[in-house]
Amino acid sequence: MEKKMKRKGTVIFSEYTRGEGIKKALQKSREDILLEIRESKLKGRGGAGFPTATKWMLTAAAKSDVKYVICNADEGEPGTFKDRVLLLEYPELVFDGMVIGGYVIGASEGILYLRGEYEYMLKSLEDYLDAMRKDNLLGKNIAGKKGFDFDIKIRLGAGAYVCGEETALIESLEGHRGEARNRPPFPVNRGFLHKPTTVNNVETFASVSHIVVKGGQWYAKHGTDKSSGSKLFSISGDCEKPGVYELPWGTKISELLELVGAKDTKAVQVGGASGTCIPKSQFDRILGYEDAATGGSIMIFNESRNMLHVLKNFMEFFVEESCGQCTPCRIGNTKLLEGVEMIENGTYTFGYINKLKDLGKTMQVASKCGLGQSSPNSFISILENFKDEIFNGNGGVHGK
Amino acid sequence: MLVLEKNALTDEIEKLVLKYGTSRSSLLPILQDIQREHRYISDFAQQEVARLLDIHPVEVNSVISFYAFLNTTPKGKNIVRLCQTISCDFQGKKAVAQAIERELGISFGQTTKDNKITLEYANCLGMCDQGPALLVNDKVYSHLTPEKAVQIISEIK
Ligand SMILES: Cc1cc2nc3c(=O)[nH]c(=O)nc-3n(C[C@H](O)[C@H](O)[C@H](O)COP(=O)(O)O)c2cc1C
Ligand code: SF4
Ligand code: FES
Numbered sequence: 056m057e058k059k060m061k062r063k064g065t066v067i068f069s070e071y072t073r074g075e076g077i078k079k080a081l082q083k084s085r086e087d088i089l090l091e092i093r094e095s096k097l098k099g100r101g102g103a104g105f106p107t108a109t110k111w112m113l114t115a116a117a118k119s120d121v122k123y124v125i126c127n128a129d130e131g132e133p134g135t136f137k138d139r140v141l142l143l144e145y146p147e148l149v150f151d152g153m154v155i156g157g158y159v160i161g162a163s164e165g166i167l168y169l170r171g172e173y174e175y176m177l178k179s180l181e182d183y184l185d186a187m188r189k190d191n192l193l194g195k196n197i198a199g200k201k202g203f204d205f206d207i208k209i210r211l212g213a214g215a216y217v218c219g220e221e222t223a224l225i226e227s228l229e230g231h232r233g234e235a236r237n238r239p240p241f242p243v244n245r246g247f248l249h250k251p252t253t254v255n256n257v258e259t260f261a262s263v264s265h266i267v268v269k270g271g272q273w274y275a276k277h278g279t280d281k282s283s284g285s286k287l288f289s290i291s292g293d294c295e296k297p298g299v300y301e302l303p304w305g306t307k308i309s310e311l312l313e314l315v316g317a318k319d320t321k322a323v324q325v326g327g328a329s330g331t332c333i334p335k336s337q338f339d340r341i342l343g344y345e346d347a348a349t350g351g352s353i354m355i356f357n358e359s360r361n362m363l364h365v366l367k368n369f370m371e372f373f374v375e376e377s378c379g380q381c382t383p384c385r386i387g388n389t390k391l392l393e394g395v396e397m398i399e400n401g402t403y404t405f406g407y408i409n410k411l412k413d414l415g416k417t418m419q420v421a422s423k424c425g426l427g428q429s430s431p432n433s434f435i436s437i438l439e440n441f442k443d444e445i446f447n448g449n450g451g452v453h454g455k
Numbered sequence: 456m457l458v459l460e461k462n463a464l465t466d467e468i469e470k471l472v473l474k475y476g477t478s479r480s481s482l483l484p485i486l487q488d489i490q491r492e493h494r495y496i497s498d499f500a501q502q503e504v505a506r507l508l509d510i511h512p513v514e515v516n517s518v519i520s521f522y523a524f525l526n527t528t529p530k531g532k533n534i535v536r537l538c539q540t541i542s543c544d545f546q547g548k549k550a551v552a553q554a555i556e557r558e559l560g561i562s563f564g565q566t567t568k569d570n571k572i573t574l575e576y577a578n579c580l581g582m583c584d585q586g587p588a589l590l591v592n593d594k595v596y597s598h599l600t601p602e603k604a605v606q607i608i609s610e611i612k
Binding site for chain 1: 478479480481482483484486487517518521522523524525539540541542544545577578579580581582583584585586590593594595
């Protein structure tokens with residue numbers, strides 16, 4: 056796959072040669088690599104921000120002959136498309152990271168779970184894996200390392216957002232409905248086929264490849280104390296230059312808006328439909344785990360946009376994508392959507408809307424998985440931050 | 456279904472089971488291949504998959520019903536999926552949707568009379584920086600205008 060254009064960046068988009076990370080890793084002990092990753096303070100890029108070194112250490116420590124490395128390429132959060140760019144333009148970073156993961160945790164099989172909507176990438180990715188096999192970067196005794204065998208296969212999703220949740224993803228791989236599991240046990244102990252499994256985001260693996268080559272300290276020099284390194288942001292909406300940007304954590308929202316040529320911005324949705332909506336008065340907040348966290352989705356809305364319409368679009372998404380397994384999420388999202396429609400039609404009462412906000416808070420704690428726990432975020436933040444325009448008796452239409 | 460067709464389908468599913476194996480985790484890849492080939496997974500196909508993987512047909516059906524890209528009733532030869540999520544919505548999804556509906560004479564959720572095209576909405580396709588976006592089967596198209604969308608639809612065979 057040819058690169059459409061050469062991207063430049065400080066960390067993820069910095070120079071890297073295919074196989075470099077694998078070869079470097081295989082000269083070291085597992086412990087040394089884990090220390091390097093720990094020093095980098097890398098946190099998972101899939102949204103939850105779990106420290107990658109800890110996850111890999113737990114999977115490495117789990118006792119089993121068979122373990123799995125899973126790359127989560129289900130990228131379904133509205134407004135996220137940075138994994139698309141990594142997979143199409145930087146497969147070497149992703150696959151090398153998976154091989155390194157296999158070496159560290161002691162797995163011999165990796166699976167890339169690719170969302171069904173990305174089937175158009177399948178051929179180029181399969182070809183890429185074949186090329187790696189030819190170069191002995193996959194297969195037996197990888198890069199001459201005796202006894203280290205590892206291969207990667209690709210499995211396609213089938214159009215279910217919730218399958219991005221790691222335990223639902225594992226259920227799906229096992230041939231079941233993609234319904235989240237109860238945790239514990241965690242996948243690091245009991246994952247795919249009940250074997251210890253590490254599930255990581257595409258960008259997490261890509262980061263590991265760089266860390267192994269350039270060092271944990273180098274990585275941690277970027278970003279902030281609590282959010283080390285840089286992050287890929289998928290930027291869409293009302294701006295002149297949408298696309299994928301690599302920026303250090305700690306970047307202010309206002310700086311980002313400037314960079315992408317956003318004008319008359321009213322709101323920035325950080326973290327996708329399950330994230331929060333940030334109004335103009337808070338554009339000096341920073342992007343990072345300590346403030347506005349995101350798996351990468353940034354959607355920009357200018358003054359002309361109807362925020363109630365935005366909220367309705369999100370709630371429709373969650374009603375459709377809830378797996379229906381637990382009541383708070385199944386019923387809750389439907390109720391929240393109905394509430395939005397009542398505001399639209401002018402048939403709401405403030406008493407009822409407040410009850411729905413409480414319901415949202417219940418969903419955040421009582422839902423079984425991250426979908427239902429985070430779907431009320433937009434409802435609560437949009438209704439709170441844009442109440443003046445939303446409750447103006449005009450169905451949220453601004454100014455009329 | 457004719458007996459001959461049934462035999463052919465059984466042969467086909469047996470081949471898939473040989474390819475992917477009989478473990479439960481082979482279920483989705485097998486169903487996905489049947490879906491790709493036939494554009495739906497018939498009752499008979501479900502029974503055969505269940506028999507060969509030694510699971511209950513109800514289980515197979517329940518799995519299919521979970522996934523948006525798998526279905527148990529026939530669809531058109533091609534599936535067009537237009538992204539309905541907010542970034543595409545704000546970039547002109549509605550005008551594109553209306554142009555396609557007018558051109559095909561059907562609404563979203565329906566299939567053309569000649570069975571050529573089924574029209575559906577999808578959620579975010581990961582092309583938000585280039586919206587509005589749609590999929591024709593597994594191909595992605597972006598930066599749509601009503602005119603461009605109709606052009607793409609008219610080229611579907
Ligand atoms: C509804 C839902 C959808 C998710 N979708 C994704 C996804 O598409 N990609 C991803 O990497 N993580 C996704 N996650 C997070 C995963 O459960 C998991 O935390 C992540 O893959 C772990 O990888 P990391 O530690 O590298 O971030 C999702 C979580 C939820 C609750
Ligand atoms: S929170 Fe929603 S998506 Fe998650 S298990 Fe419950 S119903 Fe399913
Ligand atoms: S919103 Fe349409 S592709 Fe993401």
